[in-house]
Amino acid sequence: MFNLNYANFANAYRRYTALDKDSLFNTLGWADKVGSLGYAHNGAVLTSLALLSCGVPLSGALRIEAGPLAGGKAFNGANRLADWLSVRHETPEILTLDKGLPEVAYQLFGRRGIIAFIQGSGPQGGLIGLLDGRNAGALCCAAEIKHPLEVRFWQLP
Incomplete structure (x- = not known):
């Protein structure tokens, strides 16, 4: 388990x-x-970079070759990064999808942390990113096209 705080994670994510x-x-x-397979500008890569910036040693498939994070390894799939966080950080809060994503957005409003929408398409599927207290609706709308099976949330102090 590692210690994360919202301010440091959010600053790195936004950068x-x-x-x-x-x-x-x-x-x-x-x-x-x-254009190479696996190299993308997506939520998993951005979340990985923010975690690496906070000193979290990741074991993703994408090796960073330059800059302050050189030598670090980023994930390119949201499902895989969410599984990694569940095992190595802490057990996430699981939000039910019984009443749909609008209800999930309502439950998340005003909260801050890392949110993952798990898709049943394998390790590359899903969506993961920063929940900043105001963007729950936008994230849930973006996740809707992924047809999530589960929503995981890690609150950051």
């Missing part, structure tokens, strides 16, 4: 989210990997 794909890939030493 990487602000970069377009080309800038992000250049920063990570992946300029030659644009």
